[in-house]
Amino acid sequence: MDLSVSYLGLRLPHPFMPGASPLVDDLAMVDKLVxxxxxxxxxxxxxxxxLTYDQLRAFRDTELYAESFAEAATVLPSPPQYALGPDAYLEQIRAIKARVGVPVIASLNGSSPSGWLEYAKLMQQxxxxxxxxxxxxxxxxxxxTSESVEQRLLDVVKIIKEEVTIPVAVKLSPFYTCLPNLAAKLEKAGADGLVLFNRFxxxxxxxxxxxxTTTLHLSDSSELLLRLRWLAILYGRFSKSLACSGGVHTGLDALKAIMCGASAVQVVSALLMHGPQRLKQIKDEVTLWLEEHEYESLQQALGSMSLRRCPDPAAFERTNYMRILQSFRLSP
Incomplete structure (x- = not known):
């Protein structure tokens, strides 16, 4: 079965990959994932x-006490506890690239269009x-305003695209006023793909x-439904790559995401709960389903359940909305 896809311009043998998580901090775990x-x-x-902390620390080390006596220098506060600092993060990219033969996708998390975005170039290097x-x-x-919130994102994307030549995907939240309009703006700003969605x-x-208090709750398959809706809406309207992140635990979950338009399926919670072999199980389940239903390749399934073929997606959505509300009945 041909499962090959193109994601962010990268030719991949199949769509299934671990999503952003601490799993890749351990090189032995990276080996197991591959x-x-x-x-x-x-x-x-x-x-x-x-990155901002490192920049401030460097300033304090070199500038703040330039005119002071050494005895007057204060001790910097302890940095926040991160698994990998900026320098170690770059070394981890190099180590993984030297160790495995699959593409490595680095990740930046932030919200302001400022100097820290220059780090994107170091990741590429x-x-x-x-x-x-x-x-x-x-x-x-x-x-x-909602417009200014979107503009912050667009500014960040534009700055990153000026820094690097590698593809850039944007991982979004689902809480924008009009996601298709924002997707069009992001495409114009140079985004090579969208990842749906960030988990809050x-x-x-x-x-x-x-x-x-803060508590980490791993995802379950129910979270996939929101991703399926927006994948199906955006497929064909956003001409670049789409990825699904959140709620994929089984082969059928992954297949649904692909049918709605995802050319990459990122898995995290299922791997944390069941180990790296769950990735192989998901791939095998998708392969078996395609074979049993006489598909010749994954490409035949990609986007087959999107709204691209529906002449009036808004009417389609309202019809489903009304049907669901009217189908509910109180138990006797």
Whole structure:
């Protein structure tokens, strides 16, 4: 079965890859992921805050006390605890590239169009085959408009595209006013692909201690539904690559994402729960389904359930909406 796809201009033997996670911090785990068939390795994100901290520390070391006595220098505060600092992150890219024969996709996570974006060029120089911009910004200022929120993202993408020649995918949240319009703007700004979607980790409240708490909840297949809707809407309207991230746990989950238009399927929670071999299981399940249904290649399935063939997608969506609401009945 021919499972080959093109994602971000990279020719891959199949769409299945680990998504951004700490799994790739361990080279032995990277080996296991590749042995399980990973078509690419997606690095976890290097955060804007890490790079900004390093820049401020360098300033303090070299400039802040230039006119002071050495005895007056204060000790810098301890940096936030990240698995890999900026320099180690670049070394990890080099190490993975030297170790495996699949593309390596680096990742930057931030929200402001500033100097830290120059790091994209260093990632390319370290050997990254592509870059994923994991854009995370929570607007809380009532004076900020939806247009300005989108413009921040577009500015970041434009700056990165000026820094690198490798493909750049943008990992989005689902909470934009008109996602198809934003997708068109991102394509014009130079984005080579979209990853749907970023998962937001919501804080809870500890009512006894009166404090916010954070808890990591891994995804399940129910989270896939939101991805399927927007993949199906954007396929054919956004002419670049689409990737699915979030809610893929089985071969059928992956197949649904592909049928809606994803040429890359990123898996994280299932790998954290079941180990790297789950990637091979997903690939095998998709292959078996295609063979049993007499498909000649994965390309026949790609986008086959998108709204591209529907003349009025909005009417289609409203019809389904009304049907679901009217089908509910209270138990006797």
């Amino acid at each position: 042995e399980a068939g990973a078509s690419a390795i997606v690095m976890h994100s290097l955060f804007e805050e890490q 370290a050997g990254a085959d592509a870059l994923e911009l994991n854009y995370y910004y929570l607007p809380i200022d009532s004076r900020e 980790y919501q804080p809870d409240i500890d009512v006894e201690n009166l404090e916010a």
